Amino acid sequence: MDDDKTFKALGDPTRRKLLDLLCEKNGQTLGELCGHLDMRRQSVTQHLGLLEDANLVSVVRRGRERLHFLNPVPLQMVYERWIRKFEQQRLALLHELKTELEGETDD
Amino acid sequence: MDDDKTFKALGDPTRRKLLDLLCEKNGQTLGELCGHLDMRRQSVTQHLGLLEDANLVSVVRRGRERLHFLNPVPLQMVYERWIRKFEQQRLALLHELKTELEGETDD
DNA sequence: ATAATATGTAGGTATTTACCTGCATGTCAA
DNA sequence: TTGACATGCAGGTAAATACCTACATATTAT
Numbered sequence: 001m002d003d004d005k006t007f008k009a010l011g012d013p014t015r016r017k018l019l020d021l022l023c024e025k026n027g028q029t030l031g032e033l034c035g036h037l038d039m040r041r042q043s044v045t046q047h048l049g050l051l052e053d054a055n056l057v058s059v060v061r062r063g064r065e066r067l068h069f070l071n072p073v074p075l076q077m078v079y080e081r082w083i084r085k086f087e088q089q090r091l092a093l094l095h096e097l098k099t100e101l102e103g104e105t106d107d
Numbered sequence: 108m109d110d111d112k113t114f115k116a117l118g119d120p121t122r123r124k125l126l127d128l129l130c131e132k133n134g135q136t137l138g139e140l141c142g143h144l145d146m147r148r149q150s151v152t153q154h155l156g157l158l159e160d161a162n163l164v165s166v167v168r169r170g171r172e173r174l175h176f177l178n179p180v181p182l183q184m185v186y187e188r189w190i191r192k193f194e195q196q197r198l199a200l201l202h203e204l205k206t207e208l209e210g211e212t213d214d
Numbered sequence: 215a216t217a218a219t220a221t222g223t224a225g226g227t228a229t230t231t232a233c234c235t236g237c238a239t240g241t242c243a244a
Numbered sequence: 245t246t247g248a249c250a251t252g253c254a255g256g257t258a259a260a261t262a263c264c265t266a267c268a269t270a271t272t273a274t
Contacts, residue, residue, distance in 0.1 A: 004120055010189075011118030012262085013111055023193060031220065043263055045221080064220045064271040072193040079190045082117075086130060086179040087186075119232085138250065150233055152251080171241040171250045 002054070003081065006074045009054035014039065015047050019056065022070040029065045109161070110188065113181045116161035121146065122154050126163065129177040136172045 009015055014037065021036055022028060030048070034041050048068060051057040058069045116122055121144065128143055129135060137155070141148050155175060158164040165176045
């Protein structure tokens with residue numbers, strides 16, 4: 001599993017919009033997704049390629065069409081590896097901050 | 108709150124490492140953080156600037172030093188806005204995928 | 215077979231980004 | 245004050261990125 005690909009993929013607003021679109025209606029074709037974006041098809045293809053590479057989207061061919069499906073597994077990993085880790089220390093960190101400021105500033 | 112700044116900030120391995128470093132020991136100075144990265148101080152400053160801009164890190168001056176503190180709030184927002192949303196639909200999506208494939212392929 | 219449709223592939227360009235060097239400023243301690 | 249130390253700021257460069265145009269291929273329906 002590749003942290004970097006996941007975060008890089010999520011780091012672009014167009015790609016996040018694509019995920020949103022697939023969340024609203026799963027299995028959309030390339031052309032269908034293009035209809036919601038103000039951008040050439042080739043650019044959308046490139047974005048979907050990164051999402052696929054990050055394993056956030058799975059693709060299935062049906063005839064001449066490409067169906068795109070959402071894969072939420074990497075997001076779950078992001079949660080485990082990042083969100084939860086920091087959340088656990090949230091209160092402790094706030095306490096540390098308070099202590100640090102009270103003890104060290106010359107204000 | 109700015110989705111884009113948060114995700115962009117998380118989209119770089121150096122910045123994620125900085126967050127990790129602050130998670131291990133909160134309130135580190137610029138120089139201290141530099142000690143863990145193979146990179147010039149000025150570049151680290153730039154990365155910390157983006158993290159600060161994304162509100163993921165708060166900075167407090169103490170004399171000639173800059174102390175850096177982690178702020179997990181935006182990560183919590185990422186969880187609410189992104190992870191949970193997709194997770195909720197996870198099983199439903201898998202079911203859709205199965206149905207779609209069974210019903211539509213000519214295999 | 216032919217035309218329409220859906221997507222693939224091969225580049226080209228302008229912007230953004232992630233580094234860097236060099237020098238300036240501000241703070242502390244003797 | 246003076247030297248050492250911590251950081252600020254102003255650029256410069258090479259690589260990555262996000263678009264694009266143009267053309268090729270594959271599938272479907274007539």
